[in-house]
Amino acid sequence: MTGERFPLVRAVFEYENTNMPQNIYDNPEFFAGYDRLRETGSGMNEVLEQPAFRSLLPDVTGLRVLDMGCGAGEMCRLLADQGAATVTGMDVSENMLEKALEQHQDRVTYIHTSAEEAAFDVGSFDLVVSSLMLHYVEDISLLLKKIHTWLACGGKYIFSMEHPVATATQGLVETRWDRGENGEPIAWRLAHYSEEGERSTRWFIDGVVKYHRTVATVVNGLIGSGFRISQMLEPHAIEEAERERPELIDERMRPAFLFIAAEAVK
């Protein structure tokens, strides 16, 4: 197993001059914006993404779990609470891991490494999860093959990512919603869908790099890596949240996130 166990000496990420993946969550301005979003619960995580993700989780009792892009460790703590034997949280961002470490949980270990650089022994895990991390990875077909080897036979990979209908236009078009007379969204614009690759966009700061790929590329990447897809979700916000924040009903016009649960066939 590689990757440095946290805490560690603060590394300097000079990804502009290296092949290291982007580590935008360690940019202070970005991190402050993201942290505020999560602390206030004003984003889509608590009302849409997390409920859908949890609905896909199996009984984790006794499982060895890897959470890739674990962020502040909410999912790691949940899985340990639910009886996982071990939970390994892994993230490229020291800021996020520092937040994770603020709340100790038995059976949870954090590793500071990127998904691209991570390496584990064959069959190390029964369940791999990644919540909203995959759209930051340039070569998912290589990563999916690695995840397949890290899973035991019948092990599951469950993930969410920004939906391709959302990433397609990021950074490429100025207006993403068609709006009615009162400024209300009436349709989502879709363009550049087949043009896979880097999208440099503004989210708290300019120059946040994500990778767009089609749904077919994601699904075929899984199949080609030896996975059998068991469930997909393109959810809208939970209804209780829609009642409290009516603007969330607009999210029904297009899927913001794509979820897939897949099983490693060996």
Ligand SMILES: C[S@@+](CC[C@H](N)C(=O)[O-])C[C@H]1O[C@@H](n2cnc3c(N)ncnc32)[C@H](O)[C@@H]1O
């Ligand atoms: C949107 S946050 C989600 C955090 C957490 N999974 C959650 O749902 O609360 C994305 C996380 O992925 C991490 N990340 C982005 N690119 C990564 C990479 N290439 N390898 C590992 N982690 C990465 C970020 O540092 C960040 O913590």
